[in-house]
Amino acid sequence: QSALTQPASVSGSPGQSITISCTGTSSDVGGYDYVSWYQQHPGKAPKFIMYDVSNRPSGVSNRFSGSKSGNTASLTISGLQAEDEADYYCSSYTGSNTDVFGGGTKVTVL
Amino acid sequence: EVQLVQSGEEVKKAGESLKISCEGSGNTFTNYWIGWVRQMPGKGLEWMGIIYPGDSETRYSPSFQGQVTISADKSSRTAYLQWSSLKASDTAMYYCARSPGRVGTRFEYWGQGTLVTVSS
Numbered sequence: 357q358s359a360l361t362q363p364a365s366v367s368g369s370p371g372q373s374i375t376i377s378c379t380g381t382s383s384d385v386g387g388y389d390y391v392s393w394y395q396q397h398p399g400k401a402p403k404f405i406m407y408d409v410s411n412r413p414s415g416v417s418n419r420f421s422g423s424k425s426g427n428t429a430s431l432t433i434s435g436l437q438a439e440d441e442a443d444y445y446c447s448s449y450t451g452s453n454t455d456v457f458g459g460g461t462k463v464t465v466l
Numbered sequence: 467e468v469q470l471v472q473s474g475e476e477v478k479k480a481g482e483s484l485k486i487s488c489e490g491s492g493n494t495f496t497n498y499w500i501g502w503v504r505q506m507p508g509k510g511l512e513w514m515g516i517i518y519p520g521d522s523e524t525r526y527s528p529s530f531q532g533q534v535t536i537s538a539d540k541s542s543r544t545a546y547l548q549w550s551s552l553k554a555s556d557t558a559m560y561y562c563a564r565s566p567g568r569v570g571t572r573f574e575y576w577g578q579g580t581l582v583t584v585s586s
Contacts (some may be wrong), residue, residue: 357528359510390570394511401561401576402503402511413574445511449570453525457503460510 360385360446360458367464373434376461378446379427384456386427390449393422393431396460397442406431433463441465468492470500470562470577477583478552485548486580488562495543496520499565501573502536502547506558516568517545525568554586 361379368374378385378393385391393406404413409429410422419440421432429448433440446458469491478484488500501516515526519538526536538545545562560580563573 359512388570392570392572394573396511401579402563402573403576404572404574407572408570443510447511447513447571453568454515454527455513455571456527457511457513 357450357452357454357456360448360456362444362446362458362461364459365462365464367466368433368436369466370436370438372436373432374436374463375430375432376444376446376463378429378431378448378458380429380448380456381427384427384448384450385424385429387451388449389424390455391422391424391429392447393420394445394447395440395442396445402445436465438465468564468575470564470575472560472562472577472580475581475583477585480552480554480584480586482552482584483548483550484552484582485546486560486582488545488547488577490543490545490564492543496540499568499571500538500545501563501565501571502534502545503561503563503573504530504558505561505579511561513571514547516565516571518568519543519545523568552582552584554584556582557584558582 394402396402502514504512562577565571
């Protein structure tokens with residue numbers, strides 16, 4: 357059960373939009389609409405920001421949006437702000453009663 | 467407010483046993499799944515396993531099956547993660563988190579983390 361593949365880093369200027377990809381296989385990301393995303397600031401516990409591919413939990417900014425195409429899910433952050441600088445992780449159901457996380461992406465606001 | 471409160475930092479030696487805990491607030495503890503997530507120093511999140519305290523049904527990631535034991539005591543609203551013989555490679559931050567379901571876990575609430583340091 358391999359970790360999902362995310363880019364190590366993505367950067368953007370304030371106000372810009374960035375997209376983080378999360379690539380798996382037809383056995384996980386491609387097979388189910390059970391992709392979640394988490395944001396983690398240094399030294400803090402992760403925060404839940406997206407579920408079932410494109411659903412935002414209550415209280416999460418609408419600047420965050422999710423999508424999926426084939427075996428790749430994506431998280432887009434629009435109107436990038438300094439507070440968005442953090443690590444982001446995707447996770448997906450694997451079809452064997454377990455889930456798997458991606459390797460994580462460090463977002464830098466230039 | 468949903469809270470998951472984890473036990474404190476642990477410093478152990480290789481070969482020792484350890485059990486860390488995660489106590490949930492509210493009377494709906496048994497209606498949700500509690501998962502455990504490992505984060506090794508400077509590394510990413512790893513999904514370890516999940517338990518339903520209502521009936522103790524448990525699922526493990528293949529990477530962690532046989533390496534750790536997940537358990538729960540619904541009367542005390544507490545989930546546990548334990549090792550029978552620690553290794554230096556178990557050094558990590560361990561988080562518990564709550565999910566409404568097992569299929570496609572959504573870890574909506576997280577504990578503050580328990581740092582485990584194992585010396586060889």
